[in-house]
Amino acid sequence: MNHQDLYNKIASGQATEAEIAAFNQHMHSLEGNVLEQAIDGYIQAVDAQTITTAADEQSLQRLMAKIDQRETPGAKIIRLPWRATAAAAVIAGMLATGAWYFMRSAERAPLAVNQVIKPTGNQAVLTLGNGQQVVLDNTQKGALSMQQGTAVDSGKITYQPGTETVEYNTLSTPRGMQYQVILPDGSHVWLNAASSLRYPTAFTGNQRVVELSGEAYFDVAPKASQAFLVKTRNSTVTVLGTAFNLMAYDDETTVNTTLINGAVKVNEVVLKPGEQASVGNHTQVSRVDTSEVLAWKEGRFKFKNADIRKIMRQVARWYNVDISYSDSIEVEGLSGDVQQQQHIDQLLETLEATGDVKFMISGRKITVMPAKH
Structure with a gap:
């Protein structure tokens, strides 16, 4: 089996445990331009699929730490406390767009929005x-x-x-x-x-x-x-x-x-x-x-190991919204790098994809709730 076939099987959720292990070992063994080409191949596979399963989370986190050391102009690797169903897509999306990227399962409910809130x-x-x-x-x-x-x-x-x-x-x-x-x-x-x-x-x-x-x-x-x-x-x-x-x-x-x-x-x-x-x-x-x-000066939100309340204080200032919390919610360890010019629902959907929080938008008020609220 060639490497692209392996990427396709991983992305489609059809890989065996042995093939997943081979994928992890293969990606960890690469350096420089060869690593970048391999990631590009995996991006193509992910873009063509809906993620239904993914490789072992700990192994992927080690891979992300390795990729995070690369200097890629205009693109950032972002590590978030993802769920197993989103982990493979995170690898692809970060290098492709320089922003948060998640493949969400069909069962996840859409963000509750009754007004489009744009940055100014x-x-x-x-x-x-x-x-x-x-x-x-x-x-x-x-x-x-x-x-x-x-x-x-x-x-x-x-x-x-x-x-x-x-x-x-x-x-x-x-x-x-x-x-x-x-x-x-x-x-x-x-x-x-x-x-x-x-x-x-x-x-x-x-x-x-x-x-x-x-x-x-x-x-x-x-x-x-x-x-x-x-x-x-x-x-x-x-x-x-x-x-x-x-x-x-x-x-x-x-x-x-x-x-x-x-x-x-x-x-x-x-x-x-x-x-x-x-x-x-x-x-x-x-x-x-x-x-x-300095991310704000460059038109970006950038967080590293931040808690949800710190992130939402920045969101409130930039989008001119009020934030409330429906519960004593404490979510930490969130990291991300995303453009400030996107609509607020796009930003919140990326946070929801962590599986830790969900949001409800009513007018210019955003309510933050635990994911299992």
């Missing part, structure tokens, strides 16, 4: 120092007549240096929206959904101070004579010129500062690139996967 885009509310508010979106372009040296263009507001009058503005994004701002010193800030940034229209004195609630990515213009400070509810980040992500949502238990490059000081702790300081009752420093931290 770039929009913010600019509150000027005098209290006047301006709604900003992708359609606007040009100077703001009510404030000198300020221009808007395609989801971004820019401040020019040299403004004589200093005012304090607040840029706020509602749930489901993001926006960018170029501060008067040239620092670039990406503001995530449900966030706000308070800043002056000109930086004077020996410090550049802004205040953040929510989450933002900062690319700070270097200026040794004028330190850049970001204040949150329980911490202050001090930088001279660097790139970092700062998450300070009120519904999260900690404020997390993740350094991408350069150097920052969080309260009295100095971080190195790739480190994250989590400030709650105390400050804890750890090394993190920066691609996971």
Whole structure:
């Protein structure tokens, strides 16, 4: 039997235990381009079949760990606590689409949906120092007549240096929206959904101070004579010129500062690139996967060993929905990498395919329930 015939038998659920073992041994023995070609062959077999059985789960998890070490541009291997009936399809789908992919049995009930909820885009509310508010979106372009040296263009507001009058503005994004701002010193800030940034229209004195609630990515213009400070509810980040992500949502238990490059000081702790300081009752420093931290900026959801409540808090912010839980549900160890631009029902269906949770959508409210509720 050639390898493609073996892939077809595995995908169709007709393989014997000996053939399944041969499949696992064969895939584990491959490296590099040969491994990639084998996966492509298996993808073709899965695409042509409905999964009714699958190989041993532990063996497949070992295979997934092996494949996960490969660097494949635009595609990610995602390990989730799948059921045996979905395991084989996970291998194929992750490399093929860079997103969660599950083959679901015909008996599984469809997601209860009575409204299509789509992600939104770039929009913010600019509150000027005098209290006047301006709604900003992708359609606007040009100077703001009510404030000198300020221009808007395609989801971004820019401040020019040299403004004589200093005012304090607040840029706020509602749930489901993001926006960018170029501060008067040239620092670039990406503001995530449900966030706000308070800043002056000109930086004077020996410090550049802004205040953040929510989450933002900062690319700070270097200026040794004028330190850049970001204040949150329980911490202050001090930088001279660097790139970092700062998450300070009120519904999260900690404020997390993740350094991408350069150097920052969080309260009295100095971080190195790739480190994250989590400030709650105390400050804890750890090394993190920066691609996971910055996934929102790249238009993706990325989780690694996350619990369902953490995931749903991000879902609530991006899709502008309310989340409730029908039971004392605790599901952990979920991992995934998926585009933010898909409809919410597509995202929830991939989570349901783990077999641990199910969802009901009513208007803009999502109820999370145990799978066997």
